[in-house]
Amino acid sequence: MLDENEQNGSYRSGYVALVGRPNAGKSTLLNRLVGEKIAAVSNKPQTTRHQIQGVITKPEGQIVLVDTPGVHQPGYLLNRRMMAAVHDALDGVDLVVLMRDASVSTGNGDRFVLDLVKQSGKPALLVLNKTDKVQDKSQLLPLLEWYGQQYDWRAFVPLSARRGENVEALVAEIIKHLPEGEPLFAEDEFTDQSVRAMVAEIVREKILRTTGEEIPYVTAVVTEKYEQERADFAHIYCAIFVERASQKKIVIGKGAERLKEVGTSARHDIERLVGHRVYLELFVRVQENWRNSERALDEIGIKKQR
Ligand SMILES: Nc1nc2c(ncn2[C@@H]2O[C@H](COP(=O)(O)OP(=O)(O)OP(=O)(O)O)[C@@H](O)[C@H]2O)c(=O)[nH]1
Ligand SMILES: [Mg+2]
Known part of the structure; x- marks a missing residue:
């Protein structure tokens, strides 16, 4: 049957x-x-x-x-x-x-x-x-x-x-096992995420991958500016939030080595995503206790559900 x-x-x-x-x-x-x-x-x-x-x-x-x-x-x-x-x-x-x-x-x-x-x-x-x-x-x-x-x-x-x-x-x-129904999205739409959100996600992934135990939990990334200067070139500014000055030091690394490494590998993935060259600028900001702040979480894009 x-x-x-x-x-x-x-x-x-x-x-x-x-x-x-x-x-x-x-x-x-x-x-x-x-x-x-x-x-x-x-x-x-x-x-x-x-x-x-x-x-x-x-x-x-x-x-x-x-x-x-x-x-x-x-x-x-x-x-x-x-x-x-x-x-x-x-x-x-x-x-x-x-x-x-x-x-x-x-x-x-x-x-x-x-x-x-x-x-x-x-x-x-x-x-x-x-x-x-x-x-x-x-x-x-x-x-x-x-x-x-x-x-x-x-x-x-x-x-x-x-x-x-x-x-x-x-x-x-x-x-x-899905119900019968028409497509919900056009075939070329592959996500609900904005390019800005995907860029921030890529930068955060590189930070997670290059840092040890503590940093991943205290880090958030926001794309603050996205300037599409030409059809084939964008200038992107991302802010990396941490909770303490000591964590900022770790994310930047000696001689800014870690931040450079994060920037280079993130740029690579972002260029693949958007299909053209980008200039990526990363800033590290200390925002105490952002993980417990309604406002900071709203700004970072970690939404309150309904
Ligand atoms: N060996 C192996 N590793 C995998 C496989 N799938 C995922 N991983 C690894 O498992 C780890 C976690 O993968 P994620 O996709 O981030 O897992 P997740 O369930 O989304 O994790 P959260 O977002 O923290 O809930 C990464 O290191 C992946 O590379 C797999 O099929 N085989
Ligand atoms: Mg996951």
């Missing part, structure tokens, strides 16, 4: 929330499926701070994939807004994808994420990511068994977001 959603070949479209613990690989998958770097990726937890939508358009359907911050215990106002973004995403979508790093063991964090999905009551798929790190694939079986007992998943999809292995199977599975 055919599944109710497979009875005809009509077009399907809808919103899909991508949720999971920090570091599961959600943003890696988003970027991979959209084919552009729209979300920062790093090995530091809490990389993603707000919802980022990516549009994936196929002949059979269109997916608006909503990347969300990794689920964690909120400490600062920043973290509360991050978690509100997760709840808001779960509320607003047709389907949920829970992504799990298959190479680590199950912990309380996983139970917490699972509970959020259960509470949403939405149709959901389970993705086991980082299969490239799992030598013996039979190791996935206990995980699948455990998750299988917890919720009525529409499908299980093991994949490697980094290598792009089996990601098309996920796309097909998602489309199969």
